[in-house]
Amino acid sequence: MHLALTSAPVDTGDTAWMIVCTALVLLMTPGLALFYAGMVRSKHALGMIMQNFVTIAIVTVTWVVVGYSLAFDRDAAGGLIGGLHLVGLTHAEIAVPGFNLTFPPLAFVMFQMMFAIVTAALISGASADRMRFAAFVTFIAIWSVVVYAPLAHWAWSPEGWLAKAGLLDFAGGTVVEICSGASALALALVIGPRRGWPREIMAPHNLPLTMLGAGLLWFGWIGFNAGSALSAGHLAANAALATHLSGVGGMIGWLLLEKRITGKATTLGAASGAVAGLVAITPAAGFVSPLPALLLGCIAGAAALLAIRLKFRFRYDDSLDVVAVHYVGGVIGILFIGFFAAAAVNPNVAHQGLLLGGGLTQLARQGLGVLAASAFAFTASYAIAWALRATMGLRVSPEQEAEGLDSSQHAETAYELTSSSSLGRIS
Amino acid sequence: MKLITAIVKPFKVGDVRDALSGLGVRGLTVSDVQGYGRQGGHTEVYRGAEYKIDFVPKIRMEVLVADAAAAGVIEAIVTAAQTGKIGDGKVWVQNIEEVVRVRTGERGVDAI
Numbered sequence: 333m334h335l336a337l338t339s340a341p342v343d344t345g346d347t348a349w350m351i352v353c354t355a356l357v358l359l360m361t362p363g364l365a366l367f368y369a370g371m372v373r374s375k376h377a378l379g380m381i382m383q384n385f386v387t388i389a390i391v392t393v394t395w396v397v398v399g400y401s402l403a404f405d406r407d408a409a410g411g412l413i414g415g416l417h418l419v420g421l422t423h424a425e426i427a428v429p430g431f432n433l434t435f436p437p438l439a440f441v442m443f444q445m446m447f448a449i450v451t452a453a454l455i456s457g458a459s460a461d462r463m464r465f466a467a468f469v470t471f472i473a474i475w476s477v478v479v480y481a482p483l484a485h486w487a488w489s490p491e492g493w494l495a496k497a498g499l500l501d502f503a504g505g506t507v508v509e510i511c512s513g514a515s516a517l518a519l520a521l522v523i524g525p526r527r528g529w530p531r532e533i534m535a536p537h538n539l540p541l542t543m544l545g546a547g548l549l550w551f552g553w554i555g556f557n558a559g560s561a562l563s564a565g566h567l568a569a570n571a572a573l574a575t576h577l578s579g580v581g582g583m584i585g586w587l588l589l590e591k592r593i594t595g596k597a598t599t600l601g602a603a604s605g606a607v608a609g610l611v612a613i614t615p616a617a618g619f620v621s622p623l624p625a626l627l628l629g630c631i632a633g634a635a636a637l638l639a640i641r642l643k644f645r646f647r648y649d650d651s652l653d654v655v656a657v658h659y660v661g662g663v664i665g666i667l668f669i670g671f672f673a674a675a676a677v678n679p680n681v682a683h684q685g686l687l688l689g690g691g692l693t694q695l696a697r698q699g700l701g702v703l704a705a706s707a708f709a710f711t712a713s714y715a716i717a718w719a720l721r722a723t724m725g726l727r728v729s730p731e732q733e734a735e736g737l738d739s740s741q742h743a744e745t746a747y748e749l750t751s752s753s754s755l756g757r758i759s
Numbered sequence: 760m761k762l763i764t765a766i767v768k769p770f771k772v773g774d775v776r777d778a779l780s781g782l783g784v785r786g787l788t789v790s791d792v793q794g795y796g797r798q799g800g801h802t803e804v805y806r807g808a809e810y811k812i813d814f815v816p817k818i819r820m821e822v823l824v825a826d827a828a829a830a831g832v833i834e835a836i837v838t839a840a841q842t843g844k845i846g847d848g849k850v851w852v853q854n855i856e857e858v859v860r861v862r863t864g865e866r867g868v869d870a871i
Contacts, residue, residue: 533810
C-alpha cells in the first residue's frame with residue numbers, strides 16, 4: 333500500500349471538530365469513574381475513581397513516549413506492530429502514515445490518546461475493590477504498550493494485518509470493547525474474586541453517581557464515534573445519530589427483558605443497557621445506517637443482561653460486568669457489521685452486509701477480527717497479570733480489603749456524613 | 760426515672776414526636792439504626808441479580824421521663840407508631856439511677 337507522507341491541506345472545520353471530539357472522549361474517563369464508583373461499596377469509591385483518574389496520567393505518558401508509534405507508525409513486522417519512528421512524538425507533526433488527514437496530525441495523536449486511556453480505564457471494573465494501587469498502575473502502564481498499541485495497529489493502521497484482511501472497526505469494537513472485555517476477564521481470573529463473593533451482598537452504594545457517570549459516557553460517546561469519521565461531514569452525522577439510537581435501543585432492550593424476568597425496570601438497568609447499546613454501535617457507527625442501529629442496541633442491551641449470568645455460572649468475579657457489557661457488546665457490534673454494512677453510508681465498505689445482499693464475505697472478516705482480538709488481548713493480559721502477581725502481588729491484604737481501598741490505599745474517606753466522623757485532630 | 764427506648768418505622772417519627780410534645784415531653788434523642796425482627800428483610804435487584812437485604816432501616820427514639828409519666832408516654836408512642844402491619848417496632852423501658860443536666864448540675868427528676 334502506498335502511504336501518504338504528507339497530509340492534505342488543513343480544513344479548519346475538521347480541525348475544530350477533532351479537537352472538540354478529543355475533549356468529549358477525555359470526559360468519558362471521569363464519567364466512567366463515576367459510573368463505576370457508584371456501583372462499588374462506599375469504602376472503595378475513591379479507590380475506583382482514583383484508578384480511573386490515574387489512568388489518564390499513565391496512558392498519556394506511555395502513549396506519547398511509545399504507544400502512539402507502535403500503533404500508528406509504518407509497519408515494522410508483518411502487520412503486527414508499528415515502528416519506532418514516531419517515538420517521543422518525533423516526526424509526529426508531519427503526517428500519520430497511511431492517513432490522508434484534513435487536520436493536523438497532532439490532533440490525531442491526541443484523539444487516539446483518549447481512546448487508549450478510556451480502554452485501559454474500562455478494565456478497572458473487573459478488579460474492583462481488591463487491587464493494590466501500585467499493581468494497577470504498573471498493570472495499566474505495561475498493558476497500554478503491550479496490548480493496546482499492537483491491537484490498535486492491527487485494526488486501525490492501514491498496514492495492520494486485520495485492516496488488510498478487511499476487518500471493519502469504525503471506533504473500536506475490537507480495539508476498545510473486545511480488548512478491554514477480554515483483558516478484564518483475564519485480570520479477574522488472575523486476581524481472584526472479592527472476599528465473600530458471591531455469597532455476601534455487594535450492592536451499589538450510590539446509583540445517582542452511576543447515572544451521572546452513564547450520562548457523561550453517553551455525552552462523550554458522540555465524540556468517540558462521530559469523531560472517528562476523522563472529518564466533520566455526512567459520515568460523522570451518520571455515526572452520531574446511529575450512536576444515539578443504539579444507546580436508546582440498549583436501554584429499551586435491557587429494561588424490557590429485565591421487567592419480564594424480575595418484574596421491575598431498574599435505574600441501574602437503564603444505565604447499563606444504554607452503555608451496552610453504545611458499546612455495540614462503536615465499531616458499526618460509520619458502516620451501518622441509523623435505523624439498524626436501534627435494532628443493534630436492543631439486541632446488545634438484552635444480551636448484556638443475560639450475559640451477566642455467566643460470571644455466576646463460571647465463578648469469575650468480573651465485579652462490574654466489563655465482560656457482559658463490553659466484551660459481549662463489542663462482539664455483537666463487530667458481527668452486526670457483517671449483516672448491515674452499507675456502501676451508501678461509507679464508501680470504504682467493499683462488501684455489503686449479508687442482509688444487504690453482500691453475502692458472507694464481510695461477516696467472515698468480522699469473525700476473524702473477533703477471534704484475533706479476543707485471543708490476543710486475553711492471552712497477553714493474562715500473562716501480564718500473572719507476572720505481576722508472581723512479582724509485586726496484585727491484591728491488597730484481607731485486612732485492607734475489609735477496611736476498603738479508600739482508607740488502605742489512599743488514606744482518605746469518600747463520605748464524611750456524620751459529625752462524629754470528623755472529630756480527629758491534626759497530628 | 761425511666762428510659763424509654765422505641766424502635767419505630769422511619770416515617771412514623773414525626774407522629775411520635777408530636778404525640779410526645781402533646782404530653783409535655785421536653786426532649787428526646789433519635790438515631791438511625793438497622794435491624795430485623797419478625798419482618799425480616801427485603802429483596803433488591805441489581806443487574807438481574809437478586810439480593811436479600813437482611814436488615815431494615817428503623818429509627819431508635821430514646822426519652823427520659825419521671826416514673827409517673829412512663830405509662831402515658833409508652834401509650835402515646837405505641838398509638839402514634841402503630842400501623843398494624845408487621846415491622847411496627849418495639850418499645851422497652853429501663854430504670855435509671857441518676858440523671859444530671861450538664862449546664863446546671865441539676866440532678867434527678869429536675870434534670871429531665
